[in-house]
Amino acid sequence: MPRLGRSRRPRLLVAAVLALAAGLLTSTEASSAPTPAPAPRIAADSSTWTNARIDGGGFVPGIVFNRSEKNLAYARTDIGGAYRWEQSTKSWIPLLDAVGWDDWGHTGVASIATDAVDPDRVYAAVGTYTNDWDPGMGAILRSADRGATWKKTDLPFKVGGNMPGRGMGERLAIDPHDNDVLYFGAPSGKGLWRSTDAGVTWSEVTAFPNPGTYAPDPSDTSGYNSDLLGVTWVTFDESTGSGSGRTQTLYAGVADKENAVYRSTDAGATWQRLPGQPTGYLPHKSVLDAANGHLYLAYSDKGGPYDGGKGQVWRYSTKTGEWKDISPVAEADAYYGFSGLTLDRQKPGTVMVTGYSSWWPDTMIFRSTDSGTTWTKAWDYGPDANRVNRYTIDVSSSPWLTWGGSPAPPEQTPKLGWMTEALEIDPFDSDRMMYGTGATIYGTEDLGKWDTGGTFSIRPMVKGLEETAVNDLASPPSGAPLLSALGDLGGFRHTDLSTVPPMLFTSPTFTTLDFAETKPDVVARAGNVESGAHVALSGDNGATWRAAGAEPSGVTGGGTVAVSADGARFVWSPDGAGVQTGTGGAWTASAGVPAGAVVESDRVDASTFYAFKSGVFHTSSDGGATFTAKASSGLPTDGNVRFKAVPGAKGDIWLAGGSTKGPYGLWHSTDGGASFTRLAGVEQADTIGFGKAAPGTTYPALYTSAKIGGVRGIFRSTDAGASWTRINDDAHQWGWTGAAITGDPRVYGRVYVSTNGRGIIVGDTADSPPPGGEEPGTCAVTYKVTNQWSGGFQADVTVRNTGTAAWDGWTLGWSFPDGQKVAQAWNAQVTQSGAAVTAKDAGWNGRIAPGASAAFGFTGSWTSANGKPAEFTVAGKKCTTG
Secondary structure (H helix, E strand, C coil): CCCCCCCCCCCCCCCCCCCCCCCCCCCCCCCCCCCEECCCEEEECCCEEEECCCCECCCCCEEEECCCCCCCEEEECCCCCEEEEECCCCEEEECCCCCCHHHHHHHCEEEEEECCCCCCCEEEEECCCCCCCCCCCCEEEEECCCCCCCEEEECCCCCCCCCCCCCCCCCEEECCCCCCCEEEECCCCCCEEEECCCCCCCEECCCCCCCCCCCCCCCCCCCCCCCCCCEEEEEECHHHCCCCCCCCCEEEEECCCCCCEEEECCCCCCCEECCCCCCCCEEEEEEEECCCCEEEEEEECCCCCCCCCCEEEEEEECCCCCEEECCCCCHHHCCCCCCCEEECCCCCCCEEEEECCCCCCCCEEEEECCCCCCCEECEEECCCCCEEECEEECCCCCHHHHCCCCCCCCCCCCCCCCCCCEEEECCCCCCCEEEECCCCEEEECCHHHHHHCCCEEEEECCCCCECCEEEEEECCCCCCCEEEEECCCCCEEECCCCCCCCCECCCCEEEEEEEECCEEEEEEEEEECCCCCCEEEECCCCCCCEECCCCCCCCCEEEEEEECCCCCCEEEEEECCCCEEECCCCCEECECCCCCCEEEECCCCCCCEEEEECCEEEEECCCCCECEECCCCCCCCCCCEEEEECCCCCCCEEEEEECCCCCEEEEEECCCCCCCEEECCEEEECCCEEECCCCCCCCCEEEEEEEECCEEEEEEECCCCCEEEECCCCCCCCCCCCCCEEECCCCCCCEEECCECCCCEEEECCCCCCCCCCCCCCEEEEEEEEEEECCEEEEEEEEEECCCCCEECCEEEEECCCCCEEEEEECEEEEEECCEEEEEECCCCCEECCCCEEEEEEEEECCCCCCCCCCEEECCEECEEC
């Protein structure tokens, strides 16, 4: 099981992550000891797969442009695979969705290389961890069709796409003349490796003298910080080769503060430490300007991507052997290391570098047009100590990048970035630059304004690249069709699957969540915080949140949380403390249930809750005050377990989980957990979820990430588990999908699948409507600005019921496009979070008959523009506008 997320430190998967939907009936009679049901029938079906758009959400440590073909670029992520840029749509195409369950570690990409001789060729070094968190060995993937398909060569060691130092590189390099020759700088003291047959076979370069000596923390017993970073990059001097002969001179960087750079002048046959080099730092990046004979190097005192308190930038003359310190700031003034490094191939002598580890007030980006003799900054302090930016930044396409913050100067929101170890100027277009951060890819197409005194414009260039690690998913019967709980980010409320939500859930992060089945406006999520409440509650379907009441002592993490069917009570099982119950204020300890149990609620009986730990199922009939262990046996005693009760059927429970060390599969109970039946033929199951029943049936469709009939995949059953259909194929596997799954209760055939780094996957059958939104809502909205003045405006809104049934209460949602803020409202309860606005009826005007309408108004503020919202929703469905 992989570790989820990659924030400032490696994160562990929550010991028992909430599963979101629950089980299905079988025709097999249950008993107190789980008995296997008849082996199910298995079929296959095709679905279309997209992402619920978030756009980014994770660290992008590497971006590479092809040197011979315009607009061909690749990006690598630490846990979410690799991507190719598609210029026609200005978006990224995922390339490693075919990575399967057993090879989940190969979604971590430690390096990527694009071939300038044959642009159809691309290579990736894959593997997520070099310690025992990843059981598999690393591999080199090779493609002859730009990543559409891959062949694999296994390596005899592990590769760490999510290890310390992952922003260094690139570790993979292709000879710019003899493109059958490749090099790979290995971690873990494994040295330098070479292929002479276009990546088919690899062997160690035994003549290379130094496999590296630096580990971030040699005392770390987990192996995460104690592993050697190894050989971190390889750079060819293209001027020392011609035709298809091998390039003679190449350089390699090593994580060794005293012996960091080596050179070969005989095509890699022998290697020597480059004389006169600086010491005391680690070489993060290098780039060679063959036109001027300069090798540029960015150094830091740490491996990154989070740490780094000092650094330098050096220039080496490949002709004279002279070293020159060209650091943009004096060493005494640097509080960060340098990493992101790029050249303008159209303008030799123009070089840029990042201070990647400057977290506050912002990352640093420097630019020189004279080979590093002088530098200018993307931002600096003016004479009055106020911050002066050379750039503007527009995140309207990914509005959550403001994080809902209002920081005090000199910090700004949105930030220019952090963990900025990937920085590339397009080799064909001096105006285009892209750089990776810990959350997105930013870019500009008017970079030249930097040098002419103007301000260049930055915006996200990340569409199509989805990199969140998903902990939990929920699809309520009304309201937004999808709520998510994510790793590094708190989660999102999607009212439209094809639109980036206006704001993310903030504290807590690494969350799990639940909603009240019969009152789905009530939502709870539990997660981790550095300070503050571990549980957040919402009364408006996740649009806004408040902290739950005072917590018991000893809480160290979010654990799991469950909401009663009517939304009046919550049961919380935190990390570090026992199970608790409450109504949203103070918590009271539950009795009869072990600490750390996974908790869930019955979806019909508001007094009934369930808990599970170490093979024992517990129930409560008094709102979680007391629990009783059930006699059911044979359930999983090891591994993660996820379970939930069926909507509309009291005591109907499905349970998935276990491990290869013991029971592992799918179980079903129809008597509130008193007994369970194991489904035969389901060898392994890790998640369980529900969606709308198939046409002609009444029981919910069942979804699971499982191994059935010897095949790993995403499965659906429309007959309570009697038969199964694999709905994904080998091209759509997404590595590890074992955290959560849920169908959509409103759309048959739609399923939401969690991944560990590829975001939220949305699957639709041919019968499902397009995932951009639900069927047209029975509502119409008129929005009119009735008065506007400098910095302020007044608007009137009318919402009309165009359906055939009366509304008993309504909630209207929209997002402002230009940063407008609501100041005061009348005839509706209006709240705002970032750009997202929610207007709820005032009570007296909640009932709207068919054809009738309700009106309300508000005053607000605006700055540069006051554009009309693009769309409105009622109960999560789009309204027509007029």
